[in-house]
Amino acid sequence: MSAAELSAVRLPPASAAARRRRVLAVVLRDFYVLRRSVPRMLEIVYWPTVELLIWGYLSVFLQARRVPAVVAVLLGGVLLWQVLFRSQSEVSMAFLEDIWSRNLLNVFVAPLTAAEYLTGVVAFGALKLIVNVALMAAVALVLYGFGLFSLGPGLVPFMALLLMMGWALAIVTIGVILRFGQSAEVIAWAMAFAFQPFAAVFYPVSVLPAAMQWIAKLVPASYVFEGMRAVLAGRALPWRTLGAAAVLDLLYVIGSLVFFWRMLAKVRANGGLSRFGE
């Protein structure tokens, strides 16, 4: 087949159009999997709703005992925590789907770069998250009268910072699973929760012991949840601390990508990638 005939079949592989098409293929694949999987569809609604019901009614109970602003603080915490947790777990699950279906080698022999693959799974994870948060916000509004937009303009940086952290953790998760194989898949569910005590989702950082407060300072999410409580208490948006969180997020993302590429190189060198086909 001549070069002209070949170029009639495929887009030039390094062209922007080809890159876009490959990323969209990953998004489309994840969409097809979601559309045909009832458990995955339910997951979007089930766990967030259960959490919202438990924490929502707990906060209603506490408010009835005159604990101030507790509904908003707890529900805000639940909703924003979901942004972090789901952004991490959705991306990790998309990768696990390839392992579970024994399709990973097909993906890695395609002219799909690791960056395109990650972009695709992150993009679809973000789409799912939008649906997820919208549903939860609607439930919180209907049941408790808590509007997510009561967080005001701070909502946008809060969500963006949590998304960045969640994606960085997801990329680390994928790197760990690549390196240690399917037996390490439990990390897909556990990774975000390892950070939860330091993220100060439901309590201020100041209640933590001194050593844990130092760790909390290295967790971008802790600044977000502190900021959320400040806004709900009627104080101004703490832009300076959110800036610190953004710098930390950037370091997290860079670190996660470096880690991922190292793990990928490692499994290509030690034959670990081939073992995903066994």
Added chain:
Amino acid sequence: MAILEARGLVKRFGPVTAVDDVSFEVGEGQVIGLLGPNGAGKTTTLHMLLGLVTSDEGSVRLFGNDLAHNRLHALSQVNFAAGYVHLPGALTVEESLIVFAGMYAVRRPRERVNQLIELLDLGELRKRRIRHLSSGQQTRVQIAKALVNEPVLLVLDEPTASLDPDAGDRVRQLLLQLARETGRAMLITSHNMREVERMCDLIHFMAAGRIVATGSAAELASTYGVDDLEAVFLRVARG
């Protein structure tokens, strides 16, 4: 011109040398067989050619370019199917092919998928999920996926493993037809000697990570003074 050149490939896993100084070429339209007993290094060799495993020594040139530095261009012209790799079970045949057409940046994915569905007689399976197909049907879909980008080189690792004789024969007929009609180069590993005899222009026998014999099926039988490729295999496997 050789479309694939493997030169001095070496791969060690700890103290084990899985592939030891393997060199060979695949020319345009050639069907090459890579044979050998379990653990001979066939799959590791294929995986090095596909960039799944990095070699410790040696080089792979695809279409004249070094794979390590031109991965994107090289892999866009190659495709792969193996008995041990599956397609996403939740997707239908059509969805799966559309997704891979996208991953290979095929210009008109739906048109190409329709061609493949017709070529591989998958019309009735089009809307069925992969996980609900028989092994033979799944293999046909795998081959459709492997053709989605009109590859210049098709790498097939035990494509008929786990198929019953009837399904295996159908797949062999199909691959032979593809090789003859499209002039597509193929690199195949198999434990089915009759399959290799029927399909391959040239065979490389591997044992303990090295290529120990090369030739057509008839040449190899003659070299070893036996009747057929199966007897050659037994000689090689038993040292």
